[in-house]
Amino acid sequence: MADYSMMIGGAAGQGVQTVSETLSTILTRSGYYVFSIESYESRIRGGHTFTLLRVGEKQLLGARRSLDVLVCLNEETYERHIHKVHPKGIVFGKVKDQLRGEDIRVFSMDFEGEALQLGNKIFANMVATGAVLAILGIPLQKAQEYLQEAFGKKGTEIVAKNEEALKRGAEIVANFGLEGKYPLPPYDPTPRYLVSGNEALGLGALLAGCTFYSAYPMTPSTGILNFLASRAQEYGLVIEQAEDEIAAINMAIGASYAGARAMTGTSGGGFCLMCEGLGLAAMTETPIVVVDAQRPGPSTGLPTRTAQGDLLFVIHASHDEFPRFVFAPKDPEEAVNTVIRAFNLAEKYQVPAIILSDQYLADTKWSYDVFSVQERPERPLLPNKVPKPYKRYALFPDGVSPRLFPGDEHLVVADSDEHDEFGHLTENLLIRKAMQEKRMKKLELMRQEMRFPFFIPGKDATLLGWGSTWGVLLETRRELQKKGKEIGILHFSDLYPLPRGLQELLAGLPTPVVVEHNFTGQLAMLLSRETLLAFPKRICRYDGLPFLVEELTEKVEEVLST
């Protein structure tokens, strides 16, 4: 079954992302499944950047290290990645030595030179794109449609030049006799969706009825801002770039108090600055959704890399105690659904909800046959008739009080200080006690809303993970299956509060192995505290790169052999 891994690498500014974007789209439209991850540095030009693009006949859930095709927009790409090309792989572009090993075939192609002949080296990326398409034996028709779409507004000449570049790339490949070397099966007309995590988080907000998004730009969360901004005019969203993250979260809280569904997004450093606002949302029982797109720290760390280092931080963030939801969607499809659910639950319980994303989820594109959005936005009905004066924080048995918005019949009073049922600040410590109990008792109800982790039993071991690693866990499982190992998976998307009943499940798991993109194993710690079980076997990656299938497979084998 066709399943190829390709890498397109170059310097920032050379158009790697354009190649990746174009290829992913064309391949998806041509009926194949694509999985593409982006690797880039915190700079705009130069340095090294690459896309790892996998294409195949079946849905793909992770990227592989071993490359079938390596496209070098510059020589550095060759040097850095040539060792990843598997025997019989093809390497082309700016290469160093024409022959390498016995089987790897290396072809020197001067993308920029070809492009210059077309009038501008900017077309180099289309030459490369054409070459890849030819190797896969893809007819250029879909590509031409796409060029029209992508460059149409720049004029027919640009479109034509790009087309030419594409053709030129294909031609060169044909001349090398490589055409259709990695053939894909014939065109499958099923429409297929290609979605990244950031797009999904933005789309989720849109579908959840979020009409207010305030944020301060921060990689890797900025894509959410861009997505929602691109839809703002069409759907009437208020999108505000705040002066800092403190303003961003306080704006979201203000908008929610006033009646909007409101969200903010950031990365760890910005989330630090939002901690105080998180507590404000909790104390005033104003629902908001906060996305923390994780990246490696501490501090500024590695702005463009991936990590899962913020789990325990967001669970405990802000002083003293209050209930909150923490979710970590496993892929773009779940991300859309999670945002809708987060809004529904945040409003139902009048608490903040945090969604943990990461650079890997944010930037990676997945393709789907069916992109299923099952969640529906639901707003708790505003209470019909409330006695006057209105008690915003009436002590109801479940801790959830009737929530109204200002501007109607009743006055709505909210306070960050401890307050009485009306919302007015109080120094009465009996009321304080009742209010803290009111807030905290929601936690148990919230727990009942939380879904059990995704579970596949497996007798030889169980991989435990959370959030964006789901796909690679599944791929690794398959890989090990081929090697005769029955590996189970227990994957958490709902992280706080944890659902009941985990102890029983976890106590019975054969050889749990916790897999996380952090140093200490935060899921393991969380589960230990909850279940009093130890999770000594851990696979932790913290260099900023995501797990790739082969690497994780090796690690699992290693861990299981000790």
Next chain:
Amino acid sequence: MADYSMMIGGAAGQGVQTVSETLSTILTRSGYYVFSIESYESRIRGGHTFTLLRVGEKQLLGARRSLDVLVCLNEETYERHIHKVHPKGIVFGKVKDQLRGEDIRVFSMDFEGEALQLGNKIFANMVATGAVLAILGIPLQKAQEYLQEAFGKKGTEIVAKNEEALKRGAEIVANFGLEGKYPLPPYDPTPRYLVSGNEALGLGALLAGCTFYSAYPMTPSTGILNFLASRAQEYGLVIEQAEDEIAAINMAIGASYAGARAMTGTSGGGFCLMCEGLGLAAMTETPIVVVDAQRPGPSTGLPTRTAQGDLLFVIHASHDEFPRFVFAPKDPEEAVNTVIRAFNLAEKYQVPAIILSDQYLADTKWSYDVFSVQERPERPLLPNKVPKPYKRYALFPDGVSPRLFPGDEHLVVADSDEHDEFGHLTENLLIRKAMQEKRMKKLELMRQEMRFPFFIPGKDATLLGWGSTWGVLLETRRELQKKGKEIGILHFSDLYPLPRGLQELLAGLPTPVVVEHNFTGQLAMLLSRETLLAFPKRICRYDGLPFLVEELTEKVEEVLST
């Protein structure tokens, strides 16, 4: 053995704190032990405020609920607290009914009226002070000395008036036949220290060689700022009130980078804003000490009340992972030592150290015969000779690199981004991995510096606590001893990283009962994660008031009987 509990209550602005301050000082100087806790509201005038002042012949470690003497500067005090006066207690001041129960003796005294006769109602508090002293049979001589000290610079007339007021209070008491009703044993000439937590934290910083303190005012941490400001001119400290907490922590980091020992202090809401700075200190390996004086939240909460709600927050604060120290001193004496130790350790390992205080520790005055400061400030020697160019983050086996200050021979480069050994920002992910390992490996060494919890075995149960509750745990133990129960204590001042060997100890403890000023039992959670043991028995108080001896005793009995 003499051991009396007294409460002086009134409205803010009526001088309750002056009465308390004066009485505490005079009683300490007269040779007795004092323990005084302050209860006040977040306002400057009006409302209700009181001091709970205990005096006795032996060192006191907690306050009691049951009152021997209730001094009412206003009627509200009477109404709120009369039920706490134990049979045979004395109540005087603005009272409501002259007789109450059979034994409690209630005396109406018009402090303000008396004061007005002396020319100004401001002297009312000295009338009350005089009255209390007379009831305790304390000669007024020490009091006069004190008045001279306290009011001397306001002129002899003021001193004289205050003296008169004092005498007047004593006279009235004599007239009621109450003089010496709660007699204290004869004067003990041992000098005795009277120190509050905030003073101790400030003193600790001074003695640690801290020369830079930046903070934004926030109750209950402001006392540290005030203390250090009062010493700034004398010892040449740089004390800067920052524009916000973000500036405060960044200033401290800047000062430390430049060579100073630097500290900042705040409460939970301000700590939220410091999270990002904490990570900066970690990433640049710049030692700083941060005091978080806890108060009830979430959010603004109850600014003047006490809590222990920030433990798990500060352990996980800031995104991604890095080592830090967390201490929670048990009393003012330990607080002084802890600050010195925190500075030494922060510098030794080039990490941030957090000290958890709370309103109870901050404002409570303890008296000591011996105030033992055993810790000494120690600076790691600056490395003598380092190769050029200087590698600030040289990968040494223990993770601790030679730290130099700018301005000398070598250039010192620090970066919040991931960096190479020189401190320059890097995108090299192998270096990233090495650097994260370098930082994290310090954690195990740091663990070895941590002290085992204070432990008294007891066969019937063990009270587990941390920070400021130590004293009241001890007092409760004594109380239960009287009732024939052998209660042990396990009290943590060193909280993160936890020392090794706890599992063994905790597994063998008879009936652990966790006592905390929070809702969820954060120490219990931390210990569960560390030891995989459950701590189902918990006594949690979260109304903002500290545990009092009798209350805690009752709670323990209750918990043990279920």
Next chain:
Amino acid sequence: MTRDFDNPQVEIAWCPGCGNFGILRALKETLEELGYKPQQVVLVSGIGQAAKTPHYLKANVFNGLHGRSIPVAFAIKATRPELCVIAESGDGCMYGEGGNHFLHAIRRNPDITVLVHNNQVYGLTKGQASPTSEEGFTTKAQPWGNLAHPLNPLSLAISQGASFVARAFAGDIEGLKGILKRAITFRGFALVDILQPCVTFNRVNTYSWYQERVYYLGDDHNPHDQIAAFERSLEWGNRIPLGVFYMNPKPTYEEKIRERTLRQRNVFDTEVFTTILQKELSRFL
């Protein structure tokens, strides 16, 4: 006598004689006289003595974090432009902790009114220097006297072309009311810096200190002249001008987004949801 905005249930926690009482009264009367109902008004504050004000009258209240009233007020107004939104807090809250929001709100020009109870001190935390405290002002935290130059909020706002900039005095309720009326009815970001004696912690800038110095800008002052406004805003010492220093009417934030926000769709309606879902998904094909 005001009625609608009185809130007798809540006990006022200020010191007797505090300048805040005058501001509270002026605000209640102003809102009443402008014909507002409490339901139409949202008072947003931070933390501090001044920030307690919203609790002391009848209105919608959002008493948020220290320093953060402006972003909350901004978002409430953007979400519900029909409401009258007032951010009200102390000098420490607005110019200290909240300085950045103050600065950037001017740039957005939301139609909110910002009332600053400027007592030149941190009242609630017991008397530290605030951003507007005079140089040399001594406190427990600054026993050597405040080393920093006081912030001039009026000059700052005028320098950024804020749409409405005024100063008032809590000791002159009628004058204050007049300015409040103009500020609240003005369309755009309106700052009123209100000199407010703190009888407990500020023994320098007392009622009489202010009274001896304040005077109202006369007709000779042209509030549309930015340079003139700036020049007058620098006057502080023996004479302290009150009144409207600067007016610079321009489109508000809400006006700029009005057309866009009309396009909001009700996704809670299944049909609308499905339509949008289909349309959006097709964009990912």
Next chain:
Amino acid sequence: MTRDFDNPQVEIAWCPGCGNFGILRALKETLEELGYKPQQVVLVSGIGQAAKTPHYLKANVFNGLHGRSIPVAFAIKATRPELCVIAESGDGCMYGEGGNHFLHAIRRNPDITVLVHNNQVYGLTKGQASPTSEEGFTTKAQPWGNLAHPLNPLSLAISQGASFVARAFAGDIEGLKGILKRAITFRGFALVDILQPCVTFNRVNTYSWYQERVYYLGDDHNPHDQIAAFERSLEWGNRIPLGVFYMNPKPTYEEKIRERTLRQRNVFDTEVFTTILQKELSRFL
């Protein structure tokens, strides 16, 4: 040719043609020409493209958090007044995230130099509007065009009586050097807002856009006149003045605390420690 401050080891990660190169060169040459040694200089920055600058020359470097260079620089200077301390970052860093520190540092008047690479855009995060972006500037995050009025950093600084306020242009290295020299040698808080073309994300304020507009303030401008400085600072459009707008020499923060800090004691010496301990404990008796 500069020497001492060159740092050939580190690869520069800016786009070819970026205005930052000119600033880097000017700064290196200025420091060299002023006779500094790298050891005497501390460069403090935040996060952004501009904030990478300190890595590209030889000096002591503290590259801290986005928006937070000024408090770090302030504290370094207060701790080690003999060092030359320069805070250097982008417009987003200094005026956006860091706006509050900028504002309050002016009030303290530390003897630091603040260099703002003002490219009127967020470069490193790929081109969102910054506080100084023109109204209407379109970006992916503001496809409808920036709605906010740009911040005027010079007017702001002048309005608060900052001690030294200047503007320079990255495209005129000699002019820039002249201004840098004056700023760095000036005793007190010195702001240099440097117009810096971002060739990748700012297609409005390009080299030629600036070149067509900038001119130097002439001798007719009196930099000691706050009103005149303010007036000139408002000039922005067809003509954009460069040069030193305002100078207001006054005691620095470090001067104010100098006498005090001379009293520092070495508590690491056991004797000193014991003396202080005894003295302090006796105060609690």
